[in-house]
Amino acid sequence: MNHLTLKALSLVTLLIPLSVFAQRGPLPVFIQDVKTISIEETIEALGTLKANESTVLSSSVTESITAIHFNDNQRVQAGDVLVEMTSAEEHAQLKQAMATLDEAERQYGRFKALEKDKVATAAQLDQQKVLVDAAEAQLRAVQSRLQDRLLIAPFDGVVGLRNISVGALVRPGDVITTLDDDSVMKLDMTVPSIYLADLRVGMPVVARATALRDQSFNGKLVGIDSRVDPVTRSLVARALIENPEGKLRPGLLMTVLLSQPQREAMMIAEEAIIQVGRQAHVFVIERDGERTLVAKRDVALGVRRPGEVEILSGLNAGDQVVVHGGMKLRPGVEVKISGVSNNGERLPQLLAQ
Numbered sequence: 001m002n003h004l005t006l007k008a009l010s011l012v013t014l015l016i017p018l019s020v021f022a023q024r025g026p027l028p029v030f031i032q033d034v035k036t037i038s039i040e041e042t043i044e045a046l047g048t049l050k051a052n053e054s055t056v057l058s059s060s061v062t063e064s065i066t067a068i069h070f071n072d073n074q075r076v077q078a079g080d081v082l083v084e085m086t087s088a089e090e091h092a093q094l095k096q097a098m099a100t101l102d103e104a105e106r107q108y109g110r111f112k113a114l115e116k117d118k119v120a121t122a123a124q125l126d127q128q129k130v131l132v133d134a135a136e137a138q139l140r141a142v143q144s145r146l147q148d149r150l151l152i153a154p155f156d157g158v159v160g161l162r163n164i165s166v167g168a169l170v171r172p173g174d175v176i177t178t179l180d181d182d183s184v185m186k187l188d189m190t191v192p193s194i195y196l197a198d199l200r201v202g203m204p205v206v207a208r209a210t211a212l213r214d215q216s217f218n219g220k221l222v223g224i225d226s227r228v229d230p231v232t233r234s235l236v237a238r239a240l241i242e243n244p245e246g247k248l249r250p251g252l253l254m255t256v257l258l259s260q261p262q263r264e265a266m267m268i269a270e271e272a273i274i275q276v277g278r279q280a281h282v283f284v285i286e287r288d289g290e291r292t293l294v295a296k297r298d299v300a301l302g303v304r305r306p307g308e309v310e311i312l313s314g315l316n317a318g319d320q321v322v323v324h325g326g327m328k329l330r331p332g333v334e335v336k337i338s339g340v341s342n343n344g345e346r347l348p349q350l351l352a353q
Contacts, residue, residue, distance in 0.1 A: 026292065026336035029325035031285055032269055033342055036317045039265045039310070041303055043198065043258040047189030047207065047239070051180035051250045053155050059085065059170040061148045070177070072161050076153045083151035083164070083176060093145070101135035108132050157181040158246070185248045187219060187239040189256045193228045196235065198260055205239040207254040217241050217248065221258065265302065266311040269341065272323045273301070273309060283329050285320040285337070294322060296331045 063085035070082045108128045114120035153159075160178035164170060187207055191199065203221040208214045219241035228235045239256070241248065272282050280301055283294040302310030315321070322329065323341050 026334045027325060027328060028338040029322045029335045030339045030341055031320045031337055032272060032323045032340065034266055034268060034315050034317055034319040034321060036264050036266050038262045039267065039305070040262045041260045043191060043195050043260070045189040045191045045256045045258070047187045047254050047256045049248055049250055049252040049254060050186040050188060051182050052184040052186060053157065053181035054250060055154065055179050057082065057151055057176045057179055058172070058174055059151065059176065060172055061085070062169070062171045063149060065164055065166050065168050065170060068162065068164070068166060070159050070162065073158060075158050076156070078153055078155045080153045081150050082153055082159070085149040085170070097135070097139040101132070101139050104132040104135040151176060153179060155181055180250055182243055182246055182248065185241045185243045187241055187254060187256065188236050189239070190234045191237050193233045193235055199224050199237055204259045206257045207241060209252050209254045211252060212247060266315060266317060267305070267308045268311060268321055269323045270307055270309050272321045272326065274326055282315070283322040283326050284315070285322070291334050292337060294329050294331065294333055294335055
């Protein structure tokens with residue numbers, strides 16, 4: 001064979017598509033049917049627990065403690081007297097005010113009877129009524145001062161650690177203990193503002209805390225902050241969680257999942273997606289008589305779930321896409337369907353069938 005003949009053969013070889021040498025018969029592929037299913041998306045956030053009602057109990061006067069009626073972490077009811085302070089002077093003033101009021105009311109009764117008999121004038125009766133009102137006001141003032149010497153639980157809840165002892169002198173603002181209504185807990189969570197349109201009051205919430213060995217607690221979203229933080233671009237949402245067993249404590253950090261309403265979506269296996277830069281495409285099965293070919297389809301992707309991705313456009317329900325073997329394909333290539341993966345089977349499982 002001369003030099004010209006060899007050159008001609010080399011030129012012919014270059015003009016023949018490589019697929020003629022690479023492909024010897026249809027390529028084996030595994031496919032999946034495109035179906036529309038119901039999905040439920042979740043939003044994940046971090047939240048901090050707060051008591052439904054919470055306050056720091058302190059004295060409003062400067063007095064000495066005479067009695068303490070609670071223990072650490074004791075449950076109390078609204079109206080329970082927790083602490084008594086020195087009030088001997090106020091008790092004496094109370095007796096005096098009560099006696100003054102009693103005398104004023106007796107005198108008012110006498111003047112009222114005399115006024116009916118035309119012995120006393122209406123002006124005298126009115127003057128005595130003023131004395132009764134003054135005595136009542138004086139009694140209320142003494143009762144108020146006496147009330148200031150008592151520390152009373154404003155609502156049902158559990159007290160914290162007490163910071164005082166009998167005989168201690170307390171001043172206004174000194175912390176005696178804390179009181180938390182933990183029957184229902186507020187869970188304030190920080191949510192990225194991109195989910196603002198998805199948040200709604202009444203959304204179910206599932207919260208877990210590492211400190212409680214990831215035990216789940218269910219609640220509902222009850223409030224959404226009216227402002228978005230301009231620095232973090234997030235907003236605060238609040239959920240309420242029932243706490244009948246008292247396991248949840250204020251200040252506990254929790255991981256929160258907010259469930260969105262179910263919707264219909266086309267989901268396919270992630271293995272079917274071929275990503276080239278920002279563009280994504282899949283290979284779709286087409287029939288040409290007895291031949292099975294593939295066609296390239298550009299697709300728009302939506303949410304992702306483990307092993308699955310949502311298709312927003314580019315496919316229709318009922319299409320068949322290649323999930324394994326797509327990297328060797330080109331548009332128009334003939335393929336052989338080796339198996340169908342409609343239940344999430346992985347490639348080793350399909351090969352073992």
